[in-house]
Amino acid sequence: MSGWLAIAGLGPGRDTLVTPEVTAVIAEATDVIGYIPYVARIAPRAGLKLHPTDNRVELDRAQHALSLAAEGARVVVVSSGDPGVFAMAAAVFEALEDRPDWHLLDITVLPGITAMLAAAAAAGAPLGHDFCAINLSDNLKPWAAIEQRLRMAARADFAMAFYNPRSKSRPHQFAEALDILRAECGPERLITFARSVSTSDQTLNTVTLAGATPDMADMRTVVLVGSAATRRVGRYVYTPRSAV
Amino acid sequence: MSGWLAIAGLGPGRDTLVTPEVTAVIAEATDVIGYIPYVARIAPRAGLKLHPTDNRVELDRAQHALSLAAEGARVVVVSSGDPGVFAMAAAVFEALEDRPDWHLLDITVLPGITAMLAAAAAAGAPLGHDFCAINLSDNLKPWAAIEQRLRMAARADFAMAFYNPRSKSRPHQFAEALDILRAECGPERLITFARSVSTSDQTLNTVTLAGATPDMADMRTVVLVGSAATRRVGRYVYTPRSAV
Numbered sequence: 174m175s176g177w178l179a180i181a182g183l184g185p186g187r188d189t190l191v192t193p194e195v196t197a198v199i200a201e202a203t204d205v206i207g208y209i210p211y212v213a214r215i216a217p218r219a220g221l222k223l224h225p226t227d228n229r230v231e232l233d234r235a236q237h238a239l240s241l242a243a244e245g246a247r248v249v250v251v252s253s254g255d256p257g258v259f260a261m262a263a264a265v266f267e268a269l270e271d272r273p274d275w276h277l278l279d280i281t282v283l284p285g286i287t288a289m290l291a292a293a294a295a296a297g298a299p300l301g302h303d304f305c306a307i308n309l310s311d312n313l314k315p316w317a318a319i320e321q322r323l324r325m326a327a328r329a330d331f332a333m334a335f336y337n338p339r340s341k342s343r344p345h346q347f348a349e350a351l352d353i354l355r356a357e358c359g360p361e362r363l364i365t366f367a368r369s370v371s372t373s374d375q376t377l378n379t380v381t382l383a384g385a386t387p388d389m390a391d392m393r394t395v396v397l398v399g400s401a402a403t404r405r406v407g408r409y410v411y412t413p414r415s416a417v
Numbered sequence: 418m419s420g421w422l423a424i425a426g427l428g429p430g431r432d433t434l435v436t437p438e439v440t441a442v443i444a445e446a447t448d449v450i451g452y453i454p455y456v457a458r459i460a461p462r463a464g465l466k467l468h469p470t471d472n473r474v475e476l477d478r479a480q481h482a483l484s485l486a487a488e489g490a491r492v493v494v495v496s497s498g499d500p501g502v503f504a505m506a507a508a509v510f511e512a513l514e515d516r517p518d519w520h521l522l523d524i525t526v527l528p529g530i531t532a533m534l535a536a537a538a539a540a541g542a543p544l545g546h547d548f549c550a551i552n553l554s555d556n557l558k559p560w561a562a563i564e565q566r567l568r569m570a571a572r573a574d575f576a577m578a579f580y581n582p583r584s585k586s587r588p589h590q591f592a593e594a595l596d597i598l599r600a601e602c603g604p605e606r607l608i609t610f611a612r613s614v615s616t617s618d619q620t621l622n623t624v625t626l627a628g629a630t631p632d633m634a635d636m637r638t639v640v641l642v643g644s645a646a647t648r649r650v651g652r653y654v655y656t657p658r659s660a661v
Binding site for chain 2: 184187188189190191192193194197231255256257258259262263264265266267269270273276277280281282283284285286287290291293294295297298299300301302303304305306307308313314315318322325326328329330331406407408409411412413414415416417
């Protein structure tokens with residue numbers, strides 16, 4: 174049995190951000206599995222079967238990928254960004270827990286440029302000092318736990334990156350997150366909304382928390398909040414290395 | 418004047434982790450500037466001047482790069498990993514603060530695979546849920562501030578990535594960091610030491626905090642500490658998406 178499973182990050186959108194090792198592994202694959210818009214980024218070719226699936230079926234998708242690899246297929250699960258950051262790698266290992274017979278499968282994770290790194294690069298260097306990454310989606314955890322982590326991250330004076338800040342199904346929570354940040358960090362703290370980062374639709378908007386409104390974010394937005402030391406220089410935003 | 422400055426991330430070591438856009442910008446450069454081992458990764462060619470410099474001269478290096486670009490050169494400052502994560506981007510913007518005459522220079526930051534993402538991928542998906550990145554070097558900040566942030570990160574139950582965990586000039590502090598983590602997270606918490614990640618010298622070592630010793634880390638090591646939910650499956654370590 175020569176099957177394998179690679180969990181690969183396609184980066185945030187721009188093709189020149191896909192690493193050569195990810196391009197190479199896709200060229201060897203028999204099957205590519207992932208959320209519809211990510212699989213749409215893979216060029217069709219003879220001998221390659223594409224398996225686009227809908228959102229919120231991550232565990233089913235992971236089981237399917239493992240079973241194909243167990244049958245001898247060369248399978249790539251594609252994620253946007255980095256597969257280890259709020260993406261498919263954790264779902265695959267979750268699915269693996271239930272199947273000890275698959276524990277010796279050849280599984281590799283190929284890192285990618287995660288959205289916050291591309292967003293930070295576009296803005297300057299707002300994550301240039303200690304920072305944290307928080308998923309604001311409450312699909313899999315209670316909102317109260319997210320609020321509590323936001324407060325603690327602010328008190329630790331991390332710069333912060335938020336993934337999945339706001340969706341149609343939960344439009345009000347991000348307003349609450351902004352209220353918490355204003356209370357903890359004050360009105361002058363810088364916040365950057367980076368939408369469709371690294372694509373031709375990219376927009377960047379840096380304001381203070383006083384001027385931030387919930388509609389500045391949607392599901393395609395990564396939000397970066399500065400630490401107390403984060404500031405502007407010219408048209409850039411950055412956090413000095415010497416920040417405490 | 419057609420000079421420009423690109424601050425580019427070479428990734429953690431493996432050539433197949435260098436993004437195509439970084440390879441392309443280096444091909445157009447007249448000057449490449451950076452710490453000696455990173456400049457050593459750039460192939461010499463006619464028309465390209467290499468400027469390797471020693472560690473701990475980041476601000477001088479940044480000023481030099483800006484001045485060359487201001488004179489019309491096409492300059493690439495190279496960092497390992499991602500330039501915006503404990504690397505050269507913040508130093509360039511720091512240097513820019515003192516020179517308003519350079520504020521309109523064409524400066525871009527090109528993201529890269531930062532060490533913690535490659536380390537996490539090699540281990541499985543330990544950063545699969547909310548996490549933070551902390552620089553343990555006290556070159557530019559007091560150690561007491563680092564200790565305090567460690568405590569708060571543990572109480573927020575972030576998974577954690579530590580850069581620059583230990584050096585010859587400060588061998589004792591990492592032992593103190595481990596003591597803090599044991600007190601805050603308990604002895605069973607998983608910790609992964611990833612050394613020379615993505616290179617042919619790569620080693621990975623996952624133990625519990627009870628079994629962790631300071632000599633497991635050096636300057637080439639990225640340290641990943643799990644959250645309360647982080648666990649093993651087969652030969653992998655991962656943090657479930659449903660962690661609170």
